[in-house]
Amino acid sequence: MASLPRLHWSTLGAPTQGLEHRWAAAWALTLDRGATPALPPEDADLWAITAEGAEPPPALARAMAEVGALPIVLLRSQPLDLATVLTWSALGSVRWAPVGEDAPRPGLRPLASHHAPLTAAQALGLGLVGLGPGMQQVLAKARAAAATKATVLLNGESGTGKEVVARAIHRMSAEADGPFVPVHCGAIPENLIESELFGYTKGAFTDARKDTPGKFREADGGTLFLDEVATMPLAAQVRLLRVLQEREVQPLGGGGPVKVDVRVVVATNQDLWKKVQEGAFREDLFYRLEVVPITLPPLRDRREEVPFLAQHFLNRKAREHRLYPKALHPSVDPLLMAMPWPGNVRQLENAIERAIVLSASRPVLTREDFTFLTERVDGGEALVASLPAVSEAAPMASASLPLDLPPDGLDLNQVVSEVEKKLMLQSLQITRGNKKRAAELLGLKRTTFLEKMKRLDLEDAGEDGEAEG
Template sequence: MKRRVLVVDDEANVRKALSTTLGKVGYDIKEAASGDEALMQVESFRPEVVLLDLRMPVMDGMETLRRMKQLDGNHSRVVMMTAYGSASDVMEAMRLGAFDYIQKPFDLAAVKQVVANAVQHPENEEEPLPGHDSGDEGQERSGLIGLSPAMQNVYKLVGRVSMSKANVLIQGESGTGKELIARAIHANSPRASQPLIPVNCGAIPENLLESELFGYERGAFTGAVGRKQGMFELADGGTLFLDEVGELSPALQVKLLRVLQDRKLIRLGGVEPISIDVRVIAATNRNLQERIRQELFREDLYYRLNVVPIHMPPLRERKEDIPLLIRHFLAKYSREAGKEGLYLSQATMDLLLGYHWPGNVRQLENTIERAVILASGPSILPEHVRGHLQEVGTADQPAPVPGIRYEGRTMREILQEVEREAIARALRKERGNKLQTAKRLGISRRALLYKIEMYGLKISEEEQV
């Protein structure tokens, strides 16, 4: 029996190309030129997969998707198609129950693969989130900008995970926009009307962080003159965003784990457990799995937080988004400075596109803000940005180490070679004694064994201990 596919697009040539391609590989194809026609075809044809264009006159693809999901007995997997996809469009489509989201112009082979994935997917897997309308929130309003494949994948994950209650762990380098992702998840969730409480775990001293998170009773410690609710209680019904969660001390990790397990907390100085309904979104620029191996982060807490992982790509891996980001930041800061109409010279754009951006989007934003202030004419020239890039680039380079080659290598490669050499030297000094080597390096024996294996370090038989 042929699998049924409905192609919905107001452009006849797009419908024909898709119908011909999918028909040749054995699908039963029907076409619809509008949202209204698509809804009628869904009820009569009962397609298993719908390829649905986002931008159509009268009833657009998003409204058509909403109505399709409301039809009784409709289990079609909907794949959205558009040439104009923004972050909010992708997240809204996934939140409403779309199976996938592809951009025009698309590779027909990729379309065949998406359709094949959809027909093999279990029914009822993509259920829309009820009772929430995100409104017309564009990229600039959400703060998420980028059309690269890497960012499209992030938007899809945000749309899907916003429908659930699951904890989320956002990992990525500093400046990639992890907090923006946390805010987008909250804004697209059923908790959107409740508070989102951000906590920077790395910026609050450990002796204060416990009381900030869990609250305290009067007399709990010197200066506790009254009861205070902690961040968990303030976020009740909403979302708690734990930024830099990798910086938590071992003692606080234990207490956080208990709260996540029991959904209850006890204030400092208190005895009564308090029930809470809080979704936790955590973020870190640390490699938590490495910290687990070094016995600096609890493995059980990691799995509690990492129910849905989201990786934020560094800017150097999505350079096609740099012009969009520049346009956004340039409009923002030129408006604030009363210099509207500023533009980048081609030489400046080439310079920014060729830079490696160790500070990611945050560094790019800072660079554009500074350039707007320095510009005295209608255009931003290379001299308005070059000095800042050199300053940051110099600060990011490690101090020279004898025997280490720097030219043409990434920071990660340089640091790994430095680490490998430090471990090799320590092993030689301790004549292969792993326990003493670990103590010398200030890491656990388990972490040392992992590093020895990772770097392929060899120890002579007479030196092994």
């Protein structure tokens, strides 16, 4: 029997209404009823947090800094308003779901017990988020395909993540320990694609100085991913059809056929059926490829995933460039979610990388770091004008503080303490609880920051030794 994915539910003191019993069919559930959240176990696949309050408790921001790429869903029974969404979104990569009898979705996970499990954190590491109905359907078909050796046809615009889904199918399959061999058909000259795919024997042509197995034999026992298959010339299509039918390759130059055990995943950003009608693609091959068709929706149709993907790329690109981890200011999310993204996920990834590189040593990326995105968009100025003001996108920054001395005077120490407390809470929210980065935002040493946290009762004294990520 397949093991259930693990859900850690922190209710923050709110009643569960018995839902933990109804969700037991979909999840192995650990329940945390305390008003202060406890960290999820290491094998957790999803962290659900009841978010009925107007803003998250400070302890939650600190806890979230410890969970890495673990997906987080906020559960709420009350209607959402913009201020609440933006305040809680300051925690980082979170999504919202209603509290009800339907359990939160487990995400990308194999259903058959003989498959190696792919946890939700691993799925996020592959760039797969799967929040909206479109991507949930993609992930459901990917799971079904991974349970068999059926050929998969991935359709979608350029940059939607077809190779990422192909790798996820391979990772979930029984051939996960075998090779994953990607081939970009459009990058190989027409006169070389057959020798690249099917191999050749020594002397088959002028430069054939030794036997070469070809990509199909390299992928034996694993997965061969053929990207931009619509560009394949007709002669190569005939050979590909034979391989799919007979499960054997015939190298160029003679010799006997060689049996191969390969899962084939192909991808295209063109209308393959239209290519068939135009005579540019073989109809019999089309039917052989379209066993499990999966269409990836463009990013503009799954805007709810943008903050998750942005945080994923933010962490990855900082590591690639050997930069200190950076954070996104809450005001950035509305801009990124409003963009049309004609280049899809690839364009978002490049935008995050550009902002990281040009931000130099600043630890937090603001909306100003992404103004270049609207330069090539029709109506870009109107789009920016329609977004919430930065002060509205970060409600805590607009908290009222007395700026003029009242006639009856005031307690200066109390006012200073309130200002310190609000700014420190903001810095912890922006940096997802990382005290070292929060201290840098305020121009403080980490030790000074920790001392102020104790003095202002923002943290228990016993949390001094908390590791910084």
